[in-house]
Amino acid sequence: MRNEIPLEENLNSGHLACPGCGGSLSMRLALKALGKKTYLVLTACCWSIIDGPFPYSAVKLPLMHTAFETAGSASSGVRAALDILGKKDITVMAWAGDGGTFDIGIQALSGAAERNEDFIYSCYDNEAYMNTGIQRSSGTPWGAWTTTTPESKGEQKKKMMEIMAAHRIPYAATLSPAYPEDFIRKYKKAKSIKGTKFMHILSPCPPGWKTSSEQSMKLSRMAVESGVFPLYEVENGTKYTLNYPSADFKIKPINEYVSMQGRFRHLNKEQIKFMQENVTSEWQRLLRKLKYA
Numbered sequence: 594m595r596n597e598i599p600l601e602e603n604l605n606s607g608h609l610a611c612p613g614c615g616g617s618l619s620m621r622l623a624l625k626a627l628g629k630k631t632y633l634v635l636t637a638c639c640w641s642i643i644d645g646p647f648p649y650s651a652v653k654l655p656l657m658h659t660a661f662e663t664a665g666s667a668s669s670g671v672r673a674a675l676d677i678l679g680k681k682d683i684t685v686m687a688w689a690g691d692g693g694t695f696d697i698g699i700q701a702l703s704g705a706a707e708r709n710e711d712f713i714y715s716c717y718d719n720e721a722y723m724n725t726g727i728q729r730s731s732g733t734p735w736g737a738w739t740t741t742t743p744e745s746k747g748e749q750k751k752k753m754m755e756i757m758a759a760h761r762i763p764y765a766a767t768l769s770p771a772y773p774e775d776f777i778r779k780y781k782k783a784k785s786i787k788g789t790k791f792m793h794i795l796s797p798c799p800p801g802w803k804t805s806s807e808q809s810m811k812l813s814r815m816a817v818e819s820g821v822f823p824l825y826e827v828e829n830g831t832k833y834t835l836n837y838p839s840a841d842f843k844i845k846p847i848n849e850y851v852s853m854q855g856r857f858r859h860l861n862k863e864q865i866k867f868m869q870e871n872v873t874s875e876w877q878r879l880l881r882k883l884k885y886a
Contacts, residue, residue: 608651613806615796626780637661638690665701685712691732706760719798761830763788771813803855820844820876
């Protein structure tokens with residue numbers, strides 16, 4: 594495959610992310626794809642720390658730190674201001690975690706999506722409130738240990754892609770930093786589309802997932818190949834396109850993916866079997882959408 598990853602770097606080295614942070618690599622790839630004419634809106638999340646204390650910033654672009662719940666509304670306002678100034682060639686990107694997207698920020702995001710505001714919303718999903726001490730979010734998968742679910746989470750992960758597709762926004766996609774060419778392509782595609790774009794990125798977190806830092810990309814790839822986090826696109830809420838794995842790919846069992854993570858270490862065979870059944874069911878559901886959409 595031809596390497597289409599831009600050489601341009603819009604993220605400085607020396608940021609404050611943990612080693613192996615999927616969110617830092619994802620930001621680096623996103624900014625490579627979008628280029629310098631980008632305005633970044635950061636809500637309260639790990640990236641509020643990763644970027645560095647004022648007046649320092651790891652990002653080489655203009656950005657605004659804003660409150661936890663305001664990614665959708667703040668990005669709408671920035672977009673409107675840029676349009677009034679005639680700066681229509683600047684891309685606005687909101688960047689938030691799963692807590693700020695699935696839970697606290699969903700009302701502002703839903704409102705912006707309903708109005709089809711013209712910006713890219715990026716959710717780097719590390720599957721808990723990692724920045725404040727690994728508390729569960731509605732993005733946390735069933736069975737996972739967190740500090741607020743010490744005996745394992747009893748609810749399933751919220752289907753955020755389904756929710757955003759139901760808004761009939763022009764473009765929604767799932768992304769993984771383990772597939773950088775696919776990652777770059779999707780951000781460039783999102784940049785070319787007018788309206789609300791939603792990017793859902795699975796972002797391994799070594800402290801929260803209780804893994805070693807060098808395993809992050811392996812886990813990212815395993816999540817895709819096992820069907821836990823397939824890579825696909827949804828256009829206008831109806832047109833589904835599967836990227837990885839392919840529809841004829843026999844998804845791998847989740848056992849190794851689960852066993853590598855300390856947050857699942859307490860689960861027994863029956864519980865892992867339940868997780869497998871759920872993953873298989875969701876994979877088959879996605880394939881039916883591809884067939885009939």
